[in-house]
Amino acid sequence: MGMRLTHTTIWVLDQDEALKFYTQKLGCKVNTDARMGDFRWLTVNPPGQPEHELILLEPGPPMMDAEAAEQVRALVAKGVVGPGAFEVDDCAAAYAELSGRGVRFLSEPTERFYGIEATLRDNSGNWFSMTQRSAAT
Amino acid sequence: MPDVIPIYVHLLRAKDLIDRDYAQQLDVAALAREAHASSAHFARSFKRAFGETPHGYMLRRRIERATELLRGTELSVTEVSLDVGFASLSSFSHAFRALVGESPGAYARRVRAGVPAPIPACFTLMYTRPLGSSSPGQGADRRPG
Numbered sequence: 355m356g357m358r359l360t361h362t363t364i365w366v367l368d369q370d371e372a373l374k375f376y377t378q379k380l381g382c383k384v385n386t387d388a389r390m391g392d393f394r395w396l397t398v399n400p401p402g403q404p405e406h407e408l409i410l411l412e413p414g415p416p417m418m419d420a421e422a423a424e425q426v427r428a429l430v431a432k433g434v435v436g437p438g439a440f441e442v443d444d445c446a447a448a449y450a451e452l453s454g455r456g457v458r459f460l461s462e463p464t465e466r467f468y469g470i471e472a473t474l475r476d477n478s479g480n481w482f483s484m485t486q487r488s489a490a491t
Numbered sequence: 492m493p494d495v496i497p498i499y500v501h502l503l504r505a506k507d508l509i510d511r512d513y514a515q516q517l518d519v520a521a522l523a524r525e526a527h528a529s530s531a532h533f534a535r536s537f538k539r540a541f542g543e544t545p546h547g548y549m550l551r552r553r554i555e556r557a558t559e560l561l562r563g564t565e566l567s568v569t570e571v572s573l574d575v576g577f578a579s580l581s582s583f584s585h586a587f588r589a590l591v592g593e594s595p596g597a598y599a600r601r602v603r604a605g606v607p608a609p610i611p612a613c614f615t616l617m618y619t620r621p622l623g624s625s626s627p628g629q630g631a632d633r634r635p636g
Contacts, residue, residue: 367496367500424496427496428496428499431496431499431500431503432499432502432503432540432541433503436613436617439611439613458504458507459511460507460511460616461510461511461613461616462511466611467607467609468611471611471612471613473613473616475503475507478500479499479503481613481617483613485613
């Protein structure tokens with residue numbers, strides 16, 4: 355059975371600001387930016403992965419009541435949400451490039467048993483690993 | 492009720508600064524600047540948002556980084572204590588024991604004798620900061636370094 359993950363939801367505090375961050379700072383490409391009433395379906399592709407969509411979604415009604423939306427926003431803003439890990443070919447080069455564009459890092463590229471890893475923060479508060487895998491794995 | 496989200500966003504900048512520069516001598520003024528907050532309100536706001544004071548957070552971050560160095564390198568306890576920002580071995584040992592429950596030397600001997608757990612470091616960074624007791628003994632009152 356073939357089964358692959360094609361979409362990842364990323365809760366963001368503001369879709370316009372998130373769009374700027376993911377495209378201008380991380381280098382993602384806009385996949386879809388569509389509206390239906392107040393709902394905005396906004397997805398981007400990671401720079402090296404046109405087949406995967408990151409859904410940049412604002413918590414809110416009608417999926418969530420106002421209280422739940424505020425709770426999710428607070429969790430994101432407090433920095434506890436980590437949606438996943440990006441893989442790069444050259445962690446040091448990516449770190450230099452993204453730092454130069456103003457991306458905030460929690461840790462610099464460091465040797466780990468699985469490769470070289472740095473951790474970064476998006477502009478909403480989500481954290482991601484950015485890892486260059488060891489050749490052996 | 493005031494919107495707390497922008498406050499969290501700013502406070503997170505200071506928390507991230509601690510995570511990145513924990514080994515430096517970060518004072519409250521520098522952290523407050525990073526959070527665009529006044530020094531007077533900063534520590535209280537930080538504690539309300541994250542459940543512990545900036546100083547307590549930094550202390551636990553330093554000790555967590557120390558456990559990683561003791562697990563993953565052959566550095567001596569003294570070298571580790573300097574690397575994570577303590578100016579004296581005794582304040583390091585005191586804080587380590589209060590949070591981890593054993594001395595750094597005993598911890599190093601124990602973990603270096605075993606097989607390392609195959610857990611990505613970004614998750615140990617986020618999830619293994621030692622909680623110890625809610626207030627890390629007298630060490631919390633003593634500013635490291």
